[in-house]
Amino acid sequence: MDTVVVASPRVPNAEDLYIDTPEALAALASRLADAPWLAIDTEFLREKTYRARLCLIQLAAPGIVACVDPLALPDIDALRPILCNKGITKILHAAHQDLEILYQLWGEIPMPVFDTQIAAALLGQGEQIGYGRLVAEAIDVTLDKGHARTDWSQRPLDPAQIHYAADDVRYLGELYAQQHTALSARGRLSWLGDDFRRLGDPDTYTTDPEAVWHRLKGVHHLQGVQLSIAQSLAAWRERQAQVADRPRRWILADEPLIDIARRPPASRDMLQRIRGLPDAVVGRHGDTLLRLVAEARERPESEWPILADRLVLSPEQEALADLLMATLRLEARRQDIAPAMLATRRELEHLASGKTDLPVMQGWRAHVVGHTLRAVIEGQLTVRMHDGQASLMPTSDEG
Structure with a gap:
């Protein structure tokens, strides 16, 4: 992958700029235009909205650390040409939510990106290591945690809050340089x-209302026409939440939605008996809910959604999955990689059941551990204990 490594990535002594006027934003954009890399983080709220509300965007580049206040500005569009400049590497930690916010804002994803959390997993530093811990381990700096519960929508922000927010990008350049060098060496x-291409794919941040029923809590207890009803209700709720910009649960919580699908009401009286369904929801949306239920029940059976079959393993396959998990952990430890970067337990269960079209058996994962897993399945390798230590050994060496 093409990225730019910088010679002096740390910016701890840079002044923390607070940008809250169009003039200051234009000046910042001018300074950032030729940056070789740009560290990005955001502060947002989502408790009362469907979409995250951007409250602060922190940026760092060589010699610059800035906190841009979108709540004080008409817009932050002056940053778009820089953040979306494909000649500037954008460095983030746990980038998904930050990129989702920017995609929703501009309809464009800042690329290319370098996610220090993903990189850390490939360097054996944990599957989802937090930024503070990574900074402490890699740079020997302990970050202040005093403002972790700050409501970033409240104004004014005091200097301590601004400094705290700036710290979230202050060390990303140095982490990037360290990780780039270490990954290149290995x-x-x-x-x-x-993983980085997935972060740059708009589909990663796009929700299909017709598909959200899969994520309903308790949906696996439904069957047949009940699933058709659940799909219709969930799709309606998703669209309502999007239009109103309110959390899904404020429109209709999962529990009563599932109960409506399980015991389809045919009247308002029956609807009002659904446990956990507020009277206000019945009053506001009762007729719509009844119509959706009726339409879903009339849908041809061939159009009903189908739950993916639950994987049921035989005792022998369960034992093989355990052996594959042990193998994966041994190889992950030996090669200093977070095991979850290689495969999940669920994926190994599918492998034990005979399925081979899996990520762990493709690309670099196949070279790191996939071929070894295949050797275990084929009986060429096994896990043995010696002096309290587990190791992989050829089966020909047994006995």
């Missing part, structure tokens, strides 16, 4: 490609 830099 021949792992290209392994980041798939």
Whole structure:
């Protein structure tokens, strides 16, 4: 993967700029235009809205650390040409939510990106290591945690809050340089490609209302026409939440939605008996809910959604999955990679059941552990204990 490594990435002594006027934003954009890399973080609220509300965007580049206040500005569009400049590497930690917010704001995803959390997993520093811990381990700096519960929508922000927010980007450049060097030395830099491309795919941040029923709590207890009803209700709720910009649960919580699907009401009286369904929801949306239920029940059976079959393993396959999990952990430890970057338990269960079209058996994962897993399945390798330590050994060496 093509990225730019900088010689002097740390900016701890840079002044923390607070940008709250169009003039200051234009000046900042001018200074950032030729940056070789740009560290990004955001502060947002989502408790009362469907979409995250951007409250602050922190930026760092060589010699610059700035907190831009979108609540004080008409817009932050002056930053778009810089953040979306494909010649500037954007560095983030746990980038998904930050990129989602920017995609919703501009309809464009800042690329290319480098996610220090994903990179840390490939360097054996944990599957989802937090930024503060990573900074402490890699740079030996302990970050202040005093403002972790700040309501970032409240104004004014005091200097301590601004400094705290600025710290979230202050050390990303140095982390990036360290990780880039370490991954290059181990021949792992290209392994980041798939994950980073996924971060740059608009589908990653796009929700299909017709597909959200899969995520309903309790949906696996439904069957047949009940699933058709659940799909219709969930799709309606999603669209309502999007239009109103309110959390899904404020429109209709999962529990009563599932109960409506399980015991389809045919009248308002029956609807009012649904446990956990507020009278206000019945009053506001009762007729719509009854119509959706009736339409879903009339849908041809061929159009009903189908739950993916639950994987049921035989005792022998369960034992094989355990052996594969042990193998994966041994290889992950040996190669200093977070096990979850290689495969999940669920994926190994599918492998034990005979399925092979899996990520762990493809690309770099196949070279790191997939071929070894196949050797275990084929009986060529096994896990043995010696002096309290587990290790992989050829089966020909047994006995």
